[in-house]
Amino acid sequence: MSKAKMKRTLISVLKYITLILGGFISVLPIVVCVITAFKTPEEYASTNVMTLPKNWFYFENFIQAWSQANMGVAFRNSIIILVFVLAGSILTGSMLAYVLSRFKFKGNGFIRNLFLFASLLPGIAMQVSVYQIMYSLGWINFLPGYIIMMCGTDIISIYIFIQFFENIPDSLDESAIMDGCTYFGVFFRILFPLLKPAIVTVMILKGVSVYNEYYTANLYLQDKNRLVTVATSLFKFTGPLGNQYNYICAGVIITMVPALIVFILCQKQIYGGLAAGAVKG
């Protein structure tokens, strides 16, 4: 019996060791960044990267990074993009999902397949020719154009909405129609308010990807003085500033703060949203 008990403790010790190791590896690269972001240039030049800074209240690097990378403008633009893209894609996505899940009509399956096939096309590859379209529309360096493009490239949220609609009983719509409600009324007055959990899920999944999007932002918002986003603001550090890691790390930490806050506040929803998105594939 004591042997079995020993074995069990050994296993749980091993479990904790792997967990600690996993946690350590996950945070180490970030923690080192935090350490470096608080070092004075002399400290940065003279001490090992793992040495803790002498003064944890040395914010000069953050101030430098903020102004050099134009982060005030970057945050403003990112917030504008986030608000409009989320509003746009939630509205259009849920409307489309409503039509596809509630009405049987010719072409329903065809449209579903159009969206399904579109999800197979790798986004990066498509930008080769999307760029040409954006160019001929005159939407390079045009924030509303970028926002519209970002609304259009979303398939996962439509599927989350469809899945959600299929769990709301049809009888709800039917009784509303009986009471003289139009189909528009059914959607806006009855179903849309019920969608809240799905909307939260989509906001999180889509929000993370929009906030972090830098490839298309870099491609279509090239005017870096006016149209920089939080993700692209970091590009400032690629040129001659390429090895001033005390500034770079400060910049990286600044971009991470909003993500960290959202993560701490909505941990449950984020986990739930990911699990829900995964079940659908």
Place this chain on the structure above:
Amino acid sequence: MNEKRSFKAWVTSGKVNRRLCIFTFMFVPVTLLLVFTYIPFFKMIGFSFYDMKYIGEKEFVGLKNYMEVFTREDCFQALKLSLYYIVASFVQLALALYFASVLSFKIKGSGVFKGLMFFPYLVCGIAVGFIFKFFYTRGFVLDTVLQWCGFNLEQLPYWLKDTSINNISVAATSVWRYMGQGMVMFIGAIMSVDASLYEAGDIDGANSFQKFIYIILPSIKTIIVLNMILSITGSLSVFEPPYVITGGDFGTGTYFVIMNKLAHESQKVGLASAMAIVLLILIMIATMIQKWVEKYYFGVGDAEPLREIRKRKKRLEAKGGTR
């Protein structure tokens, strides 16, 4: 006045209202889909037969671009790099599965560990790039940690320049970033397993390893296999890690990194389009195999897996072919 009301009545009457609703609700998303996915897609097919830049004249060259994709050293070499990422994504799945099954049981501090391992997923790609450029720099983070473990700095390679190891370094960062996401997904799947199965296991005296093999694995095998296949298509189209960490230098340029360079730096739009189409065909093939596997082994929705149906047929035939 009278006419207006009748118009309103006409609009709100069942059939018309229904059509109107279908049309207006679909108009915007379908237009966006056409403009930003299908028109570019067909244009890209067109581009791939031309020698062209974004602006200026174009010249029809037939299949020359496609020939070039298969003969150019850099394009084809880049496809081989996918192997590194396939291996990396399998490692990532295995780690995610391990941590998910450990964290699904009662364990102290599981919330903290889960949070720590998940957070990298929320860091933006370009920031990940900087973090790891810093992490791998000679004499910096990784080297320091390894020196603590007793390695000599002289023996350590240049993680991002040494061509024998740099692809592994870069692929490892994507494991770092996405492992937590996979883990959270698997925890979700494990949690949806009927809890009474675990209780039954406890009564029968199963240890956690046995519970993993006999309860967890069979219940979530569908999602595991699907993720394995998805990771193959994902590995073909790897872009971010090399793009942000090495910029594709020192032999780390994956297929899409090369394609991006050709399209937006050298402006060889035709060739880049041909590359995209070739990869797309590869992804289609992989997806078709995936769909077939799904149908054959797991069944789609409520449908029975084909394999079961076939097995039953065989059994029936063996019995003498009676229905």
